Amino acid sequence: MNVSFPITSNEILLKCIPQRNPIVMVDVLYAFNDNEVSAGLSINSYGLFIKNNTLQEPGLIEHMAQTVALHTGFGYFLKSETAPTGYIGSIANLKINRLPITGEKIHTTATILQEFAGITLVDIICQINNQIIATAQMKTVIAK
Structure with missing residues (x-):
């Protein structure tokens, strides 16, 4: 399949997560x-994880997890093929330097460290304007 980046189609993204x-x-x-x-998110003033025009910690962590899910899902x-459902198995070394605010765009890169038997271990870096705002190591597990 021939694709070009960046992909902003909700239809395609929703097939992957x-x-x-x-x-x-x-x-x-x-x-x-x-x-x-590498995936992104534009911070809007509305949303489940927005408080006082700021994306809260659970929203940033969920963004990280969905970036990892995009890796698996886009491969499918x-x-x-239909993308499988996965879960966060663990989060380690989470460091949040600051939270994103309305109008900012997060650019997140997840680097695969290990992938075996439906378990993926990744390093994640979230940036805004090339400034690191958060890092973590995450393990995800494909549902059986």
């Missing part, structure tokens, strides 16, 4: 390869 509104926390897929995925999308 199990979440549905109001919990969709990715709105662009910037890049994808076997070892890495390219093969014209």
Whole structure:
């Protein structure tokens, strides 16, 4: 399948992740390869995780998890297969330097460290204007 980046189509993105509104926390897929995925989110003034025009910690963590889900899901999308449902298995070394505010755009990159038997371990970096706002290591698990 021939695709070009960035992908902003809600139709394509929703085929790659199990979440549905109001919990969709990715709105662009910037890049994808076997070892890495980059996704983004524009912070709006409305939403489940917005308080005082600021995306709260659970929303930022959910954005990280959905970025990882995009890696798995987009791989399935390219093969014209249905993306599986996955879960956060663990979060380690989470560091939030600051929270994003309304009007900002998060650019998140997840680098695959290990992938085996439906378990994926990744390093995640969230940035706004090339400034790191959060980092974490996350393990996700595909539902059986």
